[in-house]
Amino acid sequence: MEGRSIVFASGKGGTGKTTTVANIGVALAQFGKEVILIDADITMANLSLILGMEDIPVTLHDVLAGEAELKDAIYEGPAGVKVIPGGLSLEKVKKARPERLRELIREIGQMGDFILIDAPAGLELTSVTALLIGKELIIVTNPEIAAITDSLKTKLVAEKLGTLPLGAILNRVTSEKTELSKEEIEALLEVPVMGIVPEDPEVKRASAYGVPLVIKNPTSPAAIAYKQIAAKLAGIRWKPPEPESPVKRIFKALFGGRRR
Numbered sequence: 001m002e003g004r005s006i007v008f009a010s011g012k013g014g015t016g017k018t019t020t021v022a023n024i025g026v027a028l029a030q031f032g033k034e035v036i037l038i039d040a041d042i043t044m045a046n047l048s049l050i051l052g053m054e055d056i057p058v059t060l061h062d063v064l065a066g067e068a069e070l071k072d073a074i075y076e077g078p079a080g081v082k083v084i085p086g087g088l089s090l091e092k093v094k095k096a097r098p099e100r101l102r103e104l105i106r107e108i109g110q111m112g113d114f115i116l117i118d119a120p121a122g123l124e125l126t127s128v129t130a131l132l133i134g135k136e137l138i139i140v141t142n143p144e145i146a147a148i149t150d151s152l153k154t155k156l157v158a159e160k161l162g163t164l165p166l167g168a169i170l171n172r173v174t175s176e177k178t179e180l181s182k183e184e185i186e187a188l189l190e191v192p193v194m195g196i197v198p199e200d201p202e203v204k205r206a207s208a209y210g211v212p213l214v215i216k217n218p219t220s221p222a223a224i225a226y227k228q229i230a231a232k233l234a235g236i237r238w239k240p241p242e243p244e245s246p247v248k249r250i251f252k253a254l255f256g257g258r259r260r
């Protein structure tokens with residue numbers, strides 16, 4: 001059976017799209033799903049960096065340039081996710097033919113339950129190509145008017161291309177007064193908000209270590225939000241772990257978890 005192909009797109013750059021794709025992908029794999037992550041961000045290939053996979057000989061760019069086979073560009077990432085990384089060298093970017101992406105996705109679609117595509121920001125040719133290759137769209141945005149306006153443009157283009165908008169993920173939410181509310185964003189984008197990921201300093205820490213947050217710090221607020229979104233996508237019931245009581249922690253420290 002063909003897997004669900006979902007494009008993660010933003011509009012404005014830097015909303016946290018790549019971080020979101022990496023963590024939701026790994027969380028889906030932790031829930032037992034077969035996941036393939038594709039870095040279609042031809043010019044800013046960051047997905048592999050967040051996953052700690054920078055040392056890779058063959059990338060999507062080699063395949064798009066017709067210089068390598070698809071199977072050679074598929075790597076095993078954290079929690080068993082399969083990753084097709086983008087190239088980091090400018091030479092390879094120049095040679096790549098983004099229009100080949102569509103054929104490739106058809107092939108990749110047979111390999112997993114979820115194919116998550118990290119699309120480039122903006123509405124250049126490569127971004128539009130990425131929007132075309134997924135059947136569904138998730139918008140990753142910040143709760144600010146500039147980001148929402150750009151997201152709306154992306155959503156409209158995706159709809160024209162026949163890609164179904166599933167909803168939006170609000171990332172880096174601080175609940176400051178200047179931020180738009182969930183309801184305002186839903187009214188502007190005309191899609192449901194699928195999850196709210198708070199601003200969380202642990203995100204940057206995990207990224208510096210090259211370990212996805214849902215593995216590095218699974219109880220941090222953003223990790224819990226990513227897992228909740230992944231559970232929703234997978235149709236799984238999942239409740240965040242209860243925070244450990246101080247008494248239990250002391251017992252654990254004293255008796256190694258054996259409570260008498």
Ligand SMILES: Nc1ncnc2c1ncn2[C@@H]1O[C@H](COP(=O)(O)OP(=O)(O)OP(=O)(O)O)[C@@H](O)[C@H]1O
Nearest residue numbers: 013014015016017018019121172198199200203204
């Ligand atoms: N919830 C969060 N809390 C704190 N920092 C975050 C959060 N999400 C992302 N960031 C940080 O924001 C920065 C941008 O994230 P990321 O690279 O994922 O964005 P992007 O949208 O993929 O960027 P672009 O598409 O422009 O390449 C990174 O430094 C990342 O660590």
